[in-house]
Amino acid sequence: MTRSRVPSALFCLFALAAAVDLLSLAVGFEPGHAVVKPLLMPLLAAWAALRGAPRLLVAALLCGWGGDTLLLFDADAAFLAGMACFAAGHVCYLVLFTRVGRSRTGALLLVPCYAVALITTVVLLRPDLPAELRLPVAVYSTLLTAMAYTAGTRLGPVAGVGGALFLLSDTLIATGVADWPQPPRPDLWIMLTYLAAQFLLVRGALGERRPARERADSLPVAAGPG
Incomplete structure (x- = not known):
């Protein structure tokens, strides 16, 4: 396999692992999910790294791998540790998006939307959560919402949809708890x-970093003193 084909092969492996994982969940085959789930984020991280991903992006995905693995265990300590891993990943995303992104028109319009979603979710969930999870879930939800908002307002619609889906996924977990x-x-x-x-x-x-490099390469070189 030539070096140029490695990223494509890794992405195919990620897509195959994702399909096996989702099919296992669809048919209720838990062993398949348990085996494949820990492979997903490392494969995506390896693909991203070969595509020139910054370290913070790779770190965020590996934090996700830690959370994925810990949530396979049915124990309160594992749930809290998994939440901590995902929280660390959101911090990596927040720092990265702030560094590589740029402020976009209409960003302020999303503030009330995400604020209402956060407050409503935390307030409604609080009475039904175990007492020891109320504060961690509130803190985590705030961090997750900030990441989702930053993804959409600094990187654009593709990452914005990703942030919103992350919010939806974790809300489904919280409502289950x-x-x-x-x-x-x-x-x-x-x-x-x-x-x-x-x-x-x-x-x-990745899409946000590429134009930034191209803009830097196209800047004219300042002439020295004549």
């Missing part, structure tokens, strides 16, 4: 929205 009514096969919808979110965030970040 709160014992709210769930759609059929909730784990399938959680993983579907999560995988789409991570992929779109990566595409948005």
Whole structure:
């Protein structure tokens, strides 16, 4: 395999692993999900790294891998540790999006939308969450919402959709912990929205870096003193 084909091969492996994972969840084959889930983010991170992804982007995906793996264990300590991993990933995303992105027209219009979504979710979920999870979920939700908002307002619509899907995926998890009514096969919808979110965030970040380099390359060189 030539070096130029490695990124394509990695992406195909990621797509295949994602399809196997989603199919396993759709048919209720838990062993398939348990085996494939920990492979997803490392494959996506490797693909992104070979596409020139910055370290913060790779770090965010590896934090997601840590969270994915920990959430496979049915224990409160594992859930909190997994939440901490995802929170660290959101911090990486926030710093990255702020560095490589640029402020976009209409960004302020999204502030009330995300603020209302955050406040409504936290307030409604709080009574039904275990007492020890109320504060961590509120803090995590704030960080996640900030990441989703920043993705859309600094990187554009592709990353913005990714951030919104990440918010939706984690809201489904939180409502499950709160014992709210769930759609059929909730784990399938959680993983579907999560995988789409991570992929779109990566595409948005990679797409934002490329024009920046091209603009830098096209700047005229200042003439020295004559």
